[in-house]
Amino acid sequence: MTNPNGIVTQGQFSFLPALTDAQITAQIKYALGKGWALSVEYTDDPHPRNTYWEMFGAPMFDLKDPAGILMEINNCRKTFPHHYIRVMAFSSVRGVESPTMSYIVNRPKHEPGFGLVRQETDGRNIRYTIHAYATDKPEGERY
């Protein structure tokens, strides 16, 4: 197994132990110092190609202090305790205009992981894809 922790690894810091609030605050501070706008997103579909997560509230422009964003993260954790929650930083610099940071700050207690699905196609060719066990259940009941 390439993922010894058995957890979804997406974005930054995902091979490290979960960030503490103090560490998250420090990361937010860094992003704010760069002038990036932060937002909080959540999902319960852990597929790596699921890039568009639901946004929790509006993106937060013009904030000066990490406390406001941490407050929003905690609100999101309270609302979706068993979802994946990530913090995104967006740079509006002309020519960049894209996310610059993204890291998971909340994950389900138990992550069943992915199964390998083999599809037989023409000429006995095999197509491989991965399938999250969690997504067998409907949205909102997965974890």
Place this chain on the structure above:
Amino acid sequence: MATKSDKIDMQALLEASHINEVLDKLDQDLVGLVPVKQRMREIAAYLLITKARLQLGIEAAKPSLHMCFTGNPGTGKTTVALKMADILHRLGYIRQNHVVSVTRDDLVGQYIGHTAPKTKEVIKKAMGGVLFIDEAYYLYKPENERDYGQESIEILLQTMENHRDDLVVILAGYQDRMGTFFKSNPGMSSRIAHHIDFPDYDENELLEIANMMSADMHYNLDSGAEKAMQDYILKRKQQPHFANARSIRNALDRARLRQANRLFNDAIKHKKDTTAADLSLITAADIRASRVFSGGLDGESDVKKT
């Protein structure tokens, strides 16, 4: 047998915060307002001592810092709020030296479900610094029980309690209306630690302010203009919507317009060359042309907007 942990170098603490400089600057920059300055000194001293107590572990929790500034328009509430933020920042009670100034419009929404996100957004922006709510009594409109202001007040109260380390809220407004506001929102009143009342300026202070303002804008009042200003202040004070220092600023702004017009006309008539001194001199005529002297009301811009 004092151990290291039960002594603290107050001198070093004082010097590190540069608090005296801020207070001295406050004394210089602000005319009058003696009781306000006195209270600011007291609060600064209290915060410094509390900081020392915190460091020695005598005090466990940070004190509540929410404040209420009451006074008539133009008495310097916003200016003092900025200074207060500076003091709090230097003493380490807030992390960012910034003041987010809002009024009812920024906090209260227009339909159901609009208020909470709006208020929270403002709070998030102010986090780490000072949230200055001007004319805070407008948040509460008792005559309309379905007014969304109440919702905003509740969110503010919750934040003032739960995020005491992150946010300092300063409410400002007329004294009597703030009194009514607190009476109907006892929760708000009990969370405000410091009430500061801003007195009106007297005539001499207003004249001093006029001189300071014109100096700041690099204008001079000649002796005639100063006398005219004195008369203007006496007359203007009797009129409605008198807004202390703000009225003086507006009067000066209009005097500058008239001065520019006078110089412009002089130049057209080729009367004489204009010198640098002419460009920065405001004469009695510039001020006496005001409608206040002919019995009228001066300038629509004075008509109420704190």
